Amino acid sequence: MHVCLTPTGDIAQTGPTLQKLRPKIGLVGLNFLDLFEVYRPRLLRSMVELLAVEGSKLHLRFRDPPHTTLKGVLVPDGLGGAVVNLSFGISVVDAVRDYDLSGSDFAATDLTIEMLYLVEAKSAAMEASRTLNKRLQGARIAAEEQAFTDTLTGLKNRRATDHILERLARRGRDFALMHLDLDFFKEVNDSLGHAAGDYVLQQVARILVGETRKDDTAARVGGDEFLMIFVGLSDRQRLSNMAERIIARLERSMPYEGQWCQISGSIGITLSNGRRDAVLANFMHEADQALYVAKRGGRAQHRFYDATMAQTAEGNAPGTG
Incomplete structure (x- = not known):
């Protein structure tokens, strides 16, 4: 999830996962600010302004739908261009669902993998809790029914x-x-x-x-x-x-x-x-x-x-x- 930018702000290279988010268009050659809207910090409209906030956290989203939000950090490459490292942040669960992503779409050292594991574990725990609650509810209903039933005839008591x-x-x-x-x-x-x-x-x-x-x-x-x-x-x-x-x-x-x-x-x-x-x-x-x-x-x-x-x-x- 990265992009390499030229001194004019055009995309020279992208990571495979980022390209997967827009499979129908080629990202190389597009201007970074035409593809993304940077809404924090505000008023970033040129490569010069992007380079001025190097090292700061960028909040951005795709300009075309779906407007997936991303987090990023820009690092100059020393030649007038820059590398922007991107991640989904807390929207990773929605992104995985919307784009059918898997573990192979993330670097092994990406903390996103850890977050996905936690989400999966939470979902499994919640499902187990729902199953247990249904069983407990069923047992409670059965116990109440038994308490109100004559065992010999099956009638109420x-x-x-x-x-x-x-x-x-x-x-x-x-x-x-x-x-x-x-x-x-x-x-x-x-x-x-x-x-x-x-x-x-x-x-x-x-x-x-x-x-x-x-x-x-x-x-x-x-x-x-x-x-x-x-x-x-x-x-x-x-x-x-x-x-x-x-x-x-x-x-x-x-x-x-x-x-x-x-x-x-x-x-x-x-x-x-x-x-x-x-x-x-x-x-x-x-x-x-x-x-x-x-x-x-x-x-x-x-x-x-x-x-x-x-x-x-x-x-x-x-x-x-």
Whole structure:
């Protein structure tokens, strides 16, 4: 990256890398100040003025695009001409990209090579950091998902439902909360074993997933207790039809290793009804009370919460099995 200048300021010789920056024109014979604009020091318009700043750092750029900036130092050759040694300075990274330069375009002693190595090392380190961050983020998401998931059924767990209900209540979103408790599940465990019970729970989970939409939630919150959260749904008839459909599907015998598992389900339902300041526990308590009434009424049925249930179910909780 050098040019040899004649006493008139014309280019007599150039280094191969400088010529590579302007491959379509021959640089030899051009006037140095016609090719470059020297913007520091200012007002250098002749060879005489260039020679007057010998040894000083020159800041210059190509007059034609791309206007790559360069740094240079001029040294007189003793014959009226001069040699100008050029470098890219901090713009070396852009120059390497723009002109497709490689290590062979620089002298082995040029500190530019060291800078390129540092840039490459920095890029590699940043890429490794991005990769590590993605892995850590993936691990964090997986851990959070696991913390909110029931491992047996793949449904959400109670921790997840608490979080979802708190968020919905805080945002004032309407929702319906459906509490399902399995009937006769204890008999399955006692007669066929816990493996059969686990199988039944997994089948129940499949049924509930089939009844929920993308933004809804199905969760297992106890041994044989499940919750469903239906966002934006307050149509009692639609919810009633859904509950009846779930109960009907639960009553179908489930085959397990040549035997039949027979259960049913009772459901309690409560609606948020636009309540903005309700405590989370109140929704859960209302669904529990409605479930208790459904259980007491003969099981395999559903009930909607109403205020009259508060006294009827006071101090009671739905039984399991």
